[in-house]
Amino acid sequence: MNVFQPDKLFGIIGHPLGHTMSPLLHNWGFAQQNIRAVYMAWPTQPESIENFMHTFRTLPVSGASVTIPHKISVMDYIDKLTDRAKAIGAVNTLYWRNDQVIGDNTDTAGVSEPLRPHCAQVKKALLIGAGGASRAAIVGLQSLQIEEIHITNRTQSKAGDLAEEFNVSTVDWDNRGDQHYDLIVNSTSLGMSGKLEKINPMILDNQDANTIVYDLVYNPLETVLLREAAARKCKTIHGIEMFLHQGLAQFKIWTGYDLDETAARKLLLSRL
Ligand code: ATR
Structure with missing residues (x-):
């Protein structure tokens, strides 16, 4: 039996996460670019953010999306904020650079x-x-x-x-x-x-x-x-444009690739 073994792990933290389309977008993107990665949904209660960030640093997690209710509280557990995350006062994207956890915000x-x-x-x-x-x-x-x-x-x-x-x-x-x-x-x-x-x-x-x-x-x-x-x-x-473009910007940060915007929009609209 062939088992898919991803090289990289990504996911979204938030609560509740029932409605999120982020796994759909990013897993599609990885497939488009032949990247052996997987993006998961990690429902995380407000009081579990510290534990989650410990896990993020300990396990080989390459990046994460952050949504309600953690966009502000997560800032206590990261090493560096980008200028735009600082200006907004909230983080929606985590990634690693030079052994540091960076907090960015692609909602802009x-x-x-x-x-x-x-x-x-x-x-x-x-x-x-x-x-x-x-x-x-x-x-x-x-x-x-x-x-x-x-x-x-x-x-x-x-x-x-x-x-x-x-x-x-x-x-x-x-x-x-x-x-x-x-x-x-x-x-x-x-x-x-x-x-x-x-x-x-x-x-x-x-x-x-x-x-x-x-x-x-x-x-x-x-x-x-x-x-x-x-x-x-x-x-x-x-508003689907908001979701689409914050997601495309995250994908670019994590992988360096631009996804096909029209195809990504079509995918999201087909699931709404
Ligand atoms: P979010 O983080 O999603 O922006 P928020 O910080 O609670 O959520 O902000 C909700 C926004 O919707 C606020 O601008 C709020 O106006 P108030 O600052 O007056 O609360 C606005 N809002 C929510 N319900 C509203 C209503 N019934 N009429 C007008 N504005 C409303």
Whole structure:
């Protein structure tokens, strides 16, 4: 009997992990590139992060993806943070360099890469939300050299704190639909369970075919925000792009290879 013996081991830590598509993407990628590696799901409770990191250092694990609830707590157990992980204050990727465990964050690529082909036309952007995902979104938007970035959030003080830290401006939650934007990015979880009416009705009032609307949520694929945006002829970008590009960036860090973006997208869409 032929038994597959991988040379390298990767995986994802988080809890819960039931819905993750990361094993699908990375195992497909290894097969595409003829890399003898395997990527597993390692459900890890919050209190087990220290044990996990001990295991990571002891067993021959080459790298890992990190998701909720460990993106911040894992930083206590690594040797070095990349600049972007430092700026975001969270880690989603672990890898080894010169016997050191490095913590990086490719969520910025998940925000910036789908927008890069359009960024020449984006001068003024509105970011909805001021939580953990919003920090990666700001760093991603700033990497595109967008001139004006505004943040709006239900809790104004959190928008204010973030705006001060990243040197961008705020828009009052009540006035969030008053201006035209070239780009609107939703970094709240409001699209996930039909709660979008809370942000939706007015936010699109002044938007048109010159507005790009990017919802970082991909469950469901077509959120109410994107449906309404499409009805107003805005250009829409699905949250699956966020997942895809953060994953492609991880794969590149671990292997040095660029995967076929179109084929990877097709694979993910076929499983949603
Ligand atoms: P994550 O790490 O996924 O970003 P988070 O840090 O809890 O999660 O942030 C959730 C974001 O969604 C916040 O911007 C939150 O707004 P508040 O800061 O006012 O809580 C936003 N959010 C969640 N539920 C909301 C709702 N019902 N209406 C408006 N904003 C909401």
